Amino acid sequence: MALQGELMGHPDDPAIVLLEHPQQSPDFWRDLCVALVKAGRQVVRIAHGEASSALKRRGTDAYTTETLRAILSQLPMRPVLLAAGDHAAAAISAVSQDGALLATGLVLITPDIHPATEIATILESLPALIITTAQGASPHGIAHVAMGVPHAEAVEIGAGEPLTAAECLDAFSAVLIDFLERRLPRSTPEYRLGSDARTLRxxxxxxxxxxxxxxxxxxxxxxxxxxxxxxxxxxxxxxxxxxxxxxxxxxxxxxxxxxxxxxxxxxxxxxxxxxxxxxxxxxxxxxxxxxxxxxxxxxxxxxxxxxxxxxxxxxxxxxxxxxxxxxxxxxxxxxxxxxxxxxxxxxxxxxx
Ligand SMILES: Cc1cc2nc3c(=O)[nH]c(=O)nc-3n(C[C@H](O)[C@H](O)[C@H](O)COP(=O)(O)O)c2cc1C
Structure with missing residues (x-):
């Protein structure tokens, strides 16, 4: 399967594969991508129609897992997988086996899934962040599961006053970029005497x-x-x-x-x-x-x-x-x- 989608940012920067969801507006996704690129990340934006139609074509876990795993394995570097809404199920399924070989981290935005018991194990295998909104959060949801997993993080946005669209985007990107910087920091290339001359060049x-x-x-x-x-x-x-x-x-x-x-x-x-x-x-x-x-x-x-x-x-x-x-x-x-x-x-x- 040929990877289709939009690449934003510098090809040398660490990559994030974005599975967007209409729960958030197209402007939200575009502005989030711009914020990520400014923060030194490369975004692989799987176009909505392509990804979701491919992912949903058969609607079975096997197919979605296969599609996403194919996308991840085609990339020259292991990305962070960011999935929103009901794409979260496909994302979790894709990294459930050998996830660390395919991705460096997992971010779920307002995931719309029923938390099964194995999710805790999957969240333990990769740095994971679950972002929910006060409106969408459910006490028994995946964010709740994540709270019980030592290395997973769950953040709820907009718990106080209702947020404007701009405030919501700022809050999402701040939480996301903070997580990436702490847990998946950008590594600067390093040359040591005797190592490859290409890096020195x-x-x-x-x-x-x-x-x-x-x-x-x-x-x-x-x-x-x-x-x-x-x-x-x-x-x-x-x-x-x-x-x-x-x-x-x-x-x-x-x-x-x-x-x-x-x-x-x-x-x-x-x-x-x-x-x-x-x-x-x-x-x-x-x-x-x-x-x-x-x-x-x-x-x-x-x-x-x-x-x-x-x-x-x-x-x-x-x-x-x-x-x-x-x-x-x-x-x-x-x-x-x-x-x-x-x-x-x-x-x-x-x-x-
Ligand atoms: C922008 C640029 C800078 C270069 N600087 C050098 C340089 O400082 N010293 C050098 O030996 N080759 C340099 N090269 C490579 C040579 O120009 C290139 O290897 C050339 O083919 C050598 O000449 P030759 O084909 O007659 O051996 C540079 C190439 C480029 C494009």
Missing amino acids: DALGCFATGVTILTARDSAGQPVGLTANSFTSVSLDPPLLLACIARSSASSEVFRSSAHFAVNVLHIGQQPASIRFSRRDEDRFGATPWEPGLNGTPVLTGSLATFECARHDVHEGGDHIILMGQVERARFEPRRDPLLYFRGKYRRLHFS
């Missing part, structure tokens, strides 16, 4: 940079270049800068031995050039306007800035070389916006 990608293309000429006089964002200024007096080039790069030995090189800082219109100089099998210089600069070093025409350098030093830096240059000429175009790179994507400045 993602962590380094949090440092927003501009984008440059480093250029030089090889011993045959042919222009070479590659996209690099490891550029930084080093010193004003003497005027030094550096960039790090992967030793595996086809041109690293050219940069190591070339007496001169240039750093071309890109503006937003040069994103195609950045892509071209970061991919193999592209005609990098054939498709990019360039001209010879000082000492014949190729410089990309119309860049945001160009720094033409004499090689000052080359240091070994693990799997990269650290190429340091002394700036012989710097030129820049003050009226263009920079091309930016952040978290693996090209970005542009947003001035308010």
Whole structure:
């Protein structure tokens, strides 16, 4: 069964599968989703028609369990399952066996079910929250059962004055987000020496940079270049800068031995050039306007800035070389916006 529904929020955030119910208005569900996304959760909103018609098509526990378990097992991460009204029965049934393998938590909103004795056992297997309203609460309902389960929580909303729709939503989202933060906190990815390099790369990608293309000429006089964002200024007096080039790069030995090189800082219109100089099998210089600069070093025409350098030093830096240059000429175009790179994507400045 293909999972259909609306995804809201960031795909890296912990997910909540929402089984909405018309007991609460469409506005309530939409605003609750917005509040969850703002709180750093990703919402998988199973569209009402699709989910409920699928769930109710046969109306048997076996079918609803199967449907929901299929939905949960298709997700790349284990979600919190949030079900309202009479979807609560399907939700409980879906997590009744190996629930912890399919979901990280269970939230029932104004559940409309008859509490069977096994519910207490199921609520013990996952962090669980039951939210009821004063109008809908019944002393013998599932919230009552939850109160007897050590790790389950039951909260009644609107016990005092009747709430407006906005107050009701605020109360629901506050209780829900508080539960998620306490019981299912968002974990931040962590890299430790020796663990996967991908997480380290993602962590380094949090440092927003501009984008440059480093250029030089090889011993045959042919222009070479590659996209690099490891550029930084080093010193004003003497005027030094550096960039790090992967030793595996086809041109690293050219940069190591070339007496001169240039750093071309890109503006937003040069994103195609950045892509071209970061991919193999592209005609990098054939498709990019360039001209010879000082000492014949190729410089990309119309860049945001160009720094033409004499090689000052080359240091070994693990799997990269650290190429340091002394700036012989710097030129820049003050009226263009920079091309930016952040978290693996090209970005542009947003001035308010
Ligand atoms: C935005 C961006 C920044 C990059 N920064 C660097 C860098 O600083 N150093 C590096 O060696 N490669 C960097 N790369 C990767 C190279 O551009 C890419 O591996 C390129 O293909 C290397 O050139 P080659 O194909 O001639 O070996 C970057 C790629 C992109 C898209």
